Amino acid sequence: MYSCRLREKNIYYYLITDQTGVKIGTVKIGPVDLVNKTSDLVCLIGNRNYVGKGLAKLVISLANEIAFKDLDIRRLQGGMYEDNIPSIKAYTRAGWIIEGRMRGYYYVNGKSVDRVNVACLNPRYFQDEK
Numbered sequence: 001m002y003s004c005r006l007r008e009k010n011i012y013y014y015l016i017t018d019q020t021g022v023k024i025g026t027v028k029i030g031p032v033d034l035v036n037k038t039s040d041l042v043c044l045i046g047n048r049n050y051v052g053k054g055l056a057k058l059v060i061s062l063a064n065e066i067a068f069k070d071l072d073i074r075r076l077q078g079g080m081y082e083d084n085i086p087s088i089k090a091y092t093r094a095g096w097i098i099e100g101r102m103r104g105y106y107y108v109n110g111k112s113v114d115r116v117n118v119a120c121l122n123p124r125y126f127q128d129e130k
Contacts, residue, residue, distance in 0.1 A: 010034060012071070016045070016059055024050045027063045029071065037074040039067060041120075043090070056090035064094065064120055074125040081106060082114040096120040 011030030017023055025045040032039040043060050045051055067073040080087045082101065092098065096118045104112030 012066075014063070014066075016055075018050075023047060024055065025059070027059055029063060029067050029073070029076075032071060032073065037072060037125075039071070039073050039076055041067060041076045041078055052086070056087070057093045060091060060094035060096070068122040068124065074122050075119060076121075077117065077119045079105075079115045079117045081108070082116050084116075088116055088118070091118045091120075094120075 009030065010032040011028065012032075014027040014029075015023065016025045016027065024047045025043070027044075028042045029039050041060070041063055043056050043063065045056050045059075064076065067076055076096075077099075078091065078096075079102070088098070097120070099117045099119045102115040102117065105115035106113040
Protein backbone atom coordinates (compact mmCIF):
# COMPACT_ATOMS: atom_id res chain seq x y z
CA MET A 1 0.00 0.00 0.00
CA TYR A 2 1.18 3.51 -0.77
CA SER A 3 0.37 6.26 1.71
CA CYS A 4 -0.33 9.96 1.77
CA ARG A 5 -0.96 12.11 4.85
CA LEU A 6 -2.87 15.37 5.13
CA ARG A 7 -0.76 16.84 7.91
CA GLU A 8 -3.07 19.52 9.30
CA LYS A 9 -6.13 17.26 9.40
CA ASN A 10 -4.46 14.07 10.72
CA ILE A 11 -5.91 12.00 7.91
CA TYR A 12 -3.95 9.14 6.36
CA TYR A 13 -4.84 7.80 2.90
CA TYR A 14 -3.48 4.54 1.51
CA LEU A 15 -3.75 3.36 -2.07
CA ILE A 16 -4.29 -0.38 -2.52
CA THR A 17 -2.64 -1.87 -5.61
CA ASP A 18 -1.82 -5.33 -6.88
CA GLN A 19 1.72 -6.51 -7.69
CA THR A 20 1.56 -4.94 -11.15
CA GLY A 21 0.40 -1.54 -9.90
CA VAL A 22 -3.27 -1.90 -10.83
CA LYS A 23 -5.33 0.30 -8.52
CA ILE A 24 -7.74 -1.74 -6.38
CA GLY A 25 -9.05 0.71 -3.78
CA THR A 26 -8.26 2.95 -0.85
CA VAL A 27 -8.09 2.99 2.93
CA LYS A 28 -8.55 6.11 5.04
CA ILE A 29 -7.54 6.35 8.69
CA GLY A 30 -8.79 9.60 10.10
CA PRO A 31 -9.43 12.14 11.10
CA VAL A 32 -7.38 11.05 14.09
CA ASP A 33 -8.48 12.52 17.42
CA LEU A 34 -5.06 12.98 19.04
CA VAL A 35 -6.48 13.64 22.53
CA ASN A 36 -8.67 10.55 22.74
CA LYS A 37 -6.56 8.44 20.34
CA THR A 38 -9.58 7.45 18.22
CA SER A 39 -10.18 7.42 14.49
CA ASP A 40 -12.51 6.35 11.72
CA LEU A 41 -11.25 3.69 9.32
CA VAL A 42 -12.81 3.40 5.86
CA CYS A 43 -11.90 0.70 3.33
CA LEU A 44 -13.15 0.86 -0.26
CA ILE A 45 -12.46 -1.81 -2.87
CA GLY A 46 -13.40 0.16 -5.98
CA ASN A 47 -12.03 -2.18 -8.63
CA ARG A 48 -14.87 -4.66 -9.22
CA ASN A 49 -12.41 -7.35 -10.39
CA TYR A 50 -11.26 -7.70 -6.77
CA VAL A 51 -14.63 -7.71 -4.98
CA GLY A 52 -15.63 -10.90 -3.16
CA LYS A 53 -12.10 -12.30 -2.88
CA GLY A 54 -11.48 -11.54 0.82
CA LEU A 55 -9.22 -8.61 0.03
CA ALA A 56 -11.20 -6.11 2.14
CA LYS A 57 -10.72 -8.26 5.26
CA LEU A 58 -6.97 -8.40 4.60
CA VAL A 59 -6.71 -4.66 3.96
CA ILE A 60 -8.75 -3.80 7.07
CA SER A 61 -6.52 -6.09 9.16
CA LEU A 62 -3.39 -4.38 7.79
CA ALA A 63 -4.89 -0.94 8.41
CA ASN A 64 -5.70 -2.01 12.00
CA GLU A 65 -2.00 -2.79 12.51
CA ILE A 66 -0.92 0.55 11.06
CA ALA A 67 -3.42 2.44 13.21
CA PHE A 68 -2.57 0.57 16.41
CA LYS A 69 1.20 0.19 16.08
CA ASP A 70 2.34 3.17 14.01
CA LEU A 71 -0.28 5.79 14.93
CA ASP A 72 -0.97 4.62 18.52
CA ILE A 73 -4.76 4.67 18.04
CA ARG A 74 -6.76 3.18 20.93
CA ARG A 75 -10.05 2.74 19.12
CA LEU A 76 -11.17 2.57 15.49
CA GLN A 77 -14.77 2.99 14.39
CA GLY A 78 -16.92 3.08 11.30
CA GLY A 79 -20.42 2.61 10.01
CA MET A 80 -22.30 1.45 6.96
CA TYR A 81 -25.75 0.91 5.51
CA GLU A 82 -27.50 -2.04 7.17
CA ASP A 83 -27.90 -3.78 3.82
CA ASN A 84 -24.18 -3.56 3.02
CA ILE A 85 -23.63 -7.13 4.23
CA PRO A 86 -20.28 -7.63 2.43
CA SER A 87 -18.83 -4.60 4.24
CA ILE A 88 -20.17 -5.72 7.63
CA LYS A 89 -18.66 -9.18 7.05
CA ALA A 90 -15.29 -7.76 5.98
CA TYR A 91 -14.97 -5.67 9.13
CA THR A 92 -16.17 -8.37 11.53
CA ARG A 93 -13.90 -10.96 9.91
CA ALA A 94 -11.01 -8.53 10.44
CA GLY A 95 -11.67 -8.53 14.20
CA TRP A 96 -14.16 -5.69 14.49
CA ILE A 97 -17.36 -5.89 16.53
CA ILE A 98 -20.85 -4.58 15.84
CA GLU A 99 -21.48 -2.03 18.56
CA GLY A 100 -24.95 -0.96 17.64
CA ARG A 101 -27.41 0.30 15.13
CA MET A 102 -28.69 3.81 14.50
CA ARG A 103 -32.30 3.56 13.35
CA GLY A 104 -33.09 5.54 10.20
CA TYR A 105 -29.69 7.28 10.14
CA TYR A 106 -29.54 7.38 6.34
CA TYR A 107 -32.27 8.52 3.97
CA VAL A 108 -31.90 6.68 0.66
CA ASN A 109 -34.37 6.86 -2.24
CA GLY A 110 -37.14 8.10 0.03
CA LYS A 111 -36.60 5.40 2.68
CA SER A 112 -34.94 5.38 6.09
CA VAL A 113 -32.00 3.01 6.31
CA ASP A 114 -30.25 2.00 9.54
CA ARG A 115 -26.54 2.55 10.12
CA VAL A 116 -24.59 -0.37 11.58
CA ASN A 117 -21.78 0.87 13.84
CA VAL A 118 -18.60 -1.19 14.03
CA ALA A 119 -15.46 -0.75 16.14
CA CYS A 120 -12.08 -2.31 16.81
CA LEU A 121 -10.18 -1.80 20.07
CA ASN A 122 -6.41 -1.75 20.36
CA PRO A 123 -5.52 -4.69 22.67
CA ARG A 124 -2.65 -2.66 24.10
CA TYR A 125 -5.21 -0.35 25.72
CA PHE A 126 -8.03 -2.85 26.23
CA GLN A 127 -6.25 -5.95 27.53
CA ASP A 128 -9.11 -7.01 29.79
CA GLU A 129 -11.80 -6.43 27.15
CA LYS A 130 -13.30 -9.21 25.07
